[in-house]
């Protein structure tokens with residue numbers, strides 16, 4: 289069996305937060321080196337020695353050394369009292385290995401003292417890992433991970449942990465509102481069904497209820513969502529000390545995590561194979577169906593030392609952190625948590641980024657139906673929708689809702705344009721198309737078919753760009769503008785200008801939830817604004833001119 293590495297792409301949390309999430313793997317041959325970057329370069333003191341080493345950081349570093357976690361002294365861990373970040377103490381170069389973390393030091397179900405308890409209860413996934421985290425936390429100083437756990441925040445401020453009032457007031461209208469409310473209910477059920485019964489576990493698991501309440505469960509889930517990694521098939525997801533200290537920058541990471549394997553089915557015995565791991569995999573999707581099929585024996589007991597014999601059935605022994613970009617002395621070293629939009633970032637990690645190019649806004653089919661009903665009868669609207677479907681189109685579907693994506697530049701999904709176009713077809717054209725489709729019986733070249741049925745031009749193989757251009761009639765553009773207005777009304781009475789002003793007056797430290805949710809609102813509303821611009825440009829005369837030139841070209845061919 290080959291090296292097992294799970295990609296640490298964040299899974300789409302929800303349909304709302306399912307903005308493109310892709311991993312970036314731009315490794316270079318230099319990453320094959322296996323020497324840890326040592327102090328040679330770091331010994332040159334930086335001009336501006338910044339940051340501090342807090343007591344908890346010093347204890348954590350001592351603990352890392354005692355556990356065999358190697359880290360370069362070119363990395364500076366900075367503790368501002370609330371959060372940690374990592375900076376370069378000297379110029380870091382692509383290919384520099386800056387840390388090596390033995391898997392045995394990761395906090396997973398397999399390494400936790402609660403392994404037997406978790407496995408016998410059949411708890412897998414985030415549920416199992418959260419019991420491991422709660423259990424180790426309950427041990428206090430006796431936990432083998434005590435200095436690591438001490439460095440973690442009590443919880444991450446994810447919307448899942450906000451009060452219902454906060455969720456309703458701060459997320460109203462956003463892509464997260466409904467999702468978070470649903471999450472809260474499911475997570476509570478998870479706890480009641482799976483965690484509460486553990487308190488009756490027989491000795492030696494004398495669990496302290498104070499560490500296994502619903503609040504502690506939510507806190508553990510928030511830490512897992514925001515900082516766990518998929519390690520391998522054996523360990524599954526786990527907390528990876530040190531690797532989880534790097535902050536995120538969208539599409540501009542400096543460091544990659546790699547699983548290192550040196551085992552028998554490598555091409556040669558001496559060959560090291562490496563696979564990228566990407567932060568973070570915390571499965572924030574509440575689920576009650578977590579179960580373990582692994583019935584493997586368990587020989588760990590509570591509060592044991594980290595046990596190197598735990599790397600069972602998996603030959604990969606360590607995780608490495610390797611620079612994929614040069615970083616100048618004094619600059620922060622970033623990881624990436626994936627190419628995700630702000631709704632996903634807030635949902636899983638509790639923060640958002642201004643000008644995030646991976647943002648999207650969704651327009652529900654339900655909203656399109658409302659718009660259609662404001663113009664046409666229910667029967668007429670349904671018939672048009674059915675024609676659109678018979679032509680082979682659909683929107684995105686998730687959790688029984690059908691919707692259309694508007695990308696961050698304001699461009700709507702083409703299926704929405706086609707639907708609007710069909711909805712707005714003149715009655716006779718619609719009947720003609722309906723009849724043609726019934727006789728033809730297939731929907732090949734459907735865009736061309738729709739457009740040609742309008743009788744203006746023949747278009748068999750339309751490129752998406754040309755099709756878009758032709759679909760953007762004046763009526764379709766007006767419909768887009770109306771839909772943008774309808775979607776924007778979900779945000780309540782505050783205008784976008786009010787939101788921007790509120791953000792300007794907001795203190796990120798004191799009003800973190802407000803700050804990040806305002807960025808989410810503003811970025812989503814910005815997309816709707818760009819959708820309006822997109823629609824407006826469609827009705828401008830230059831656009832008409834462009835269309836007529838496209839038509840001319842098409843006629844010639």
Ligand SMILES: C[S@@+](CC[C@H](N)C(=O)[O-])C[C@H]1O[C@@H](n2cnc3c(N)ncnc32)[C@H](O)[C@@H]1O
Nearest residue numbers: 371372444514515532533534535536637638639
């Ligand atoms: C894996 S941890 C990173 C280390 C973290 N700063 C710490 O104090 O341990 C992920 C958390 O760091 C914070 N974070 C990471 N990147 C961020 C960013 N670009 N802006 C704001 N907060 C960020 C968020 O709170 C997130 O949930």
